[in-house]
Every structure is written in structure tokens, then in C-alpha cells.
Amino acid sequence: MQIGRSMFEANHAETFPFKSKEEAEAYYEESRLVVCHAGVGSILGGMTRNKPLVLIPRTVLVSDSNDDQQAIVAEKVRRMGRGVVVGDISELCDKIREAERLEFPPYVKSTALSDFVADLLLRISKGERPGKGRRRLKNKSPPSEIIWIEKESPS
Amino acid sequence: MELKDAWEPYDHTILTYVSDRPLDGMGELMLVYPPWKSVTRCLWTLSKALLKILFDKPDVVLSTGMGYVDMFAFPFCKLLGAYTVYIESAANVDHLSGTGNVVRRFADRFLVQWEELADKIGAEYKGGAF
Numbered sequence: 001m002q003i004g005r006s007m008f009e010a011n012h013a014e015t016f017p018f019k020s021k022e023e024a025e026a027y028y029e030e031s032r033l034v035v036c037h038a039g040v041g042s043i044l045g046g047m048t049r050n051k052p053l054v055l056i057p058r059t060v061l062v063s064d065s066n067d068d069q070q071a072i073v074a075e076k077v078r079r080m081g082r083g084v085v086v087g088d089i090s091e092l093c094d095k096i097r098e099a100e101r102l103e104f105p106p107y108v109k110s111t112a113l114s115d116f117v118a119d120l121l122l123r124i125s126k127g128e129r130p131g132k133g134r135r136r137l138k139n140k141s142p143p144s145e146i147i148w149i150e151k152e153s154p155s
Numbered sequence: 156m157e158l159k160d161a162w163e164p165y166d167h168t169i170l171t172y173v174s175d176r177p178l179d180g181m182g183e184l185m186l187v188y189p190p191w192k193s194v195t196r197c198l199w200t201l202s203k204a205l206l207k208i209l210f211d212k213p214d215v216v217l218s219t220g221m222g223y224v225d226m227f228a229f230p231f232c233k234l235l236g237a238y239t240v241y242i243e244s245a246a247n248v249d250h251l252s253g254t255g256n257v258v259r260r261f262a263d264r265f266l267v268q269w270e271e272l273a274d275k276i277g278a279e280y281k282g283g284a285f
Binding site for chain 1 (some may be wrong): 157158160161164165173176179180197214215217238242244245246247248249260263264266269279281282283284285
């Protein structure tokens, strides 16, 4: 159980403030499931290793108007069938049991964004400055004639 | 870091906050003190970082939205003529972060990681975290 800078003492778990990247990865590998806030880092840590996730959005424990997105991300993971969302801390035990019964196909990492950035960097290294397609009104006609034009990059 | 494979082959410097988390194996770093820890140290380290950027003159800047710092560093890089790419955090599904809103006009490419957000605000979507 990672406790960060808090002084929490657990009765049934080993606690530590932080672990190095390798140690944390080892913990993920050995685990049967992962209980965490719905932060993208923790989610990916569990998901990429095909561990069921028990997600407790931060707003369940702390009323924090700045971070209202965690509940939405958690719901996305739940819809993918890779985790469960805890709405109230009293449901935690039941949700853990539910997560243990989850079945899902092996995670396949989506490389679309990475490939796009790699391609972009490659084009820039060749001297291009790729702009995204610009929306332009054709002859300033009404909206029904809006067309998308790929911006020509100077060669 | 999920995009590491894309940028690692190139000469790169990472601008990030000083924190407890492990920073090993990341290559060249420009460390900035977070403003919530110490405003004076933050301003000092940020100024040093901006000076380094001024001398390094990066060709490309890839940002995921460092709170507070990006609002200065990103437009600064744009002014220096770098090609600026902003990728919103995968944690934001419904609305942009504050940094994203401020920095948007300075970005040559502005990407988000959720299709519904892209449709909502007119940003680009080229794939996401999951």
C-alpha cells in the first residue's frame, strides 16, 4: 500500500511512501488486482498488466472540485470491463470480490498517438511544418459548402 | 512518458517539477520548483529554465500541460520559433485543464486524448491513452 507523505498505518497491509519505478512495476506484476484512485498512471499500470482495477475516484473520499474528471475516467474503464468503480467506501469489499471475477481479453496498447507524434517529429526533422487541415469557406458561401482543405506544407 | 518511443530518438530535454517521484533514466532534465512549495524558488528555477531554452532554441516543444510553468514556457518557445505541440492529459475527458485553455492559441498542434472532448472543443484527436 503506497501511502505517499501521509502517516497512515494499516493493520493488514505493508505500507511504503513511494517506490522506484522498477519496484513499483514489480508490485504491479505480482499483484492479483489493483486498488487505486482513478489516476491515469495507476490505471495504465494495472491495465497494461491485465490486472483487474478497483477504482475509487478521488471525489468519493475528498470533495475536490478541481479533480472531477476521475469519476468519468473510472466509468470509462468500467465500460471497458477492466475494472469496477467504488461509489461509496462501504462497498469496497464487495467491489473487490466483483473485480476478482472480472474477465477481459489481454490488453493491447494503442500506439495511434505515439505513431502520430513520431510521424510528426520525423516530418519536422525533414524541415516540414505540418499544419492541421484548415476549415475554409469556399468562395465565402453558406455553411453547407464548408470543405476541409489539407494545408500544403512548404517543402 | 507513454509517448517516449516517439521522442526518444531525438535530442531532448525534459522540463519537469522537482518532486518525490523517481526521476531516474529520463535523460537531460530541467528541474523547476513547484510554486506551491516555494514561490521564490519556483520563479528562480523557472527563469533559469527559460534562459536555457533561449540558448538551446528547441525545434519542437511537446507539452502535456505542466501547471503554472507551461503558461510561461510554452508561449516563450512559440516566440522563439519552435513548433509547438500540446497534448492534453488523458485524465481530462469532459473539459480542458486551465493550462490547456491558456496555451491553446500558442500551439501549432493541439491534441486531446478523448474523442468526445475533441468534438466538444474542436481539438484534434489522434488516439488516446487507452
